[in-house]
Amino acid sequence: MFSSIYNTVYLLSFIKLGCSMIKYIPQAWLNYQRKSTTGWSIHNIMLDFTGGTLSFAQLILDAIRSGNVTEALGNPVKFGMGLASIGFDLVFLTQHFVLYTDRYDPQDIEAQVRCQSAPSTYGSTDSSDVSTF
Secondary structure (H helix, E strand, O other), rough: HHHHHHHHHHHHHHHHHHHHHHHHEEEEHHHHOOOOOOOOOHHHHHHHHHHHHHHHHHHHHHHHOOOOOHHHHHOHHHHHHHHHHHHHHHHHHHHHHHHHHOOOOOOOHHHHHHOOOHHOOOOOOOHHHHHOO
16 A cells, blocks of 8 residues: 555656646747846745755755665756756856847837837937026
8 A cells, every 4th residue: 555655756757847847848948039037036036046056955965874875866856856956047047148148029019118208308409408506
């Protein structure tokens, strides 16, 4: 009875690993297509990166404590989740801070309309625009 429940949970953990790896791909692809990271928060990526790093640190500390290096790989799902998390987070951090630093969203129609309809007074020679003291 216990072994069948354990096997089911173990199988579900691998399904979770697969879903987690798949969830990152559309965002990375969208950022690449748009050449922009506008519209989502980099703070969640930083937190995710921290979580993946701490997960790896725990695996390493457990291996050191037990004196058995294979202990670090004893939980393949935890290892895979940390690896996927850190890998995709590095992709997102690179996209956000290195590749696509311009925060302009080409699909933001409202911002384009505001810029076009705003009157420009810079460089105006009309004396009525200047306030005197």
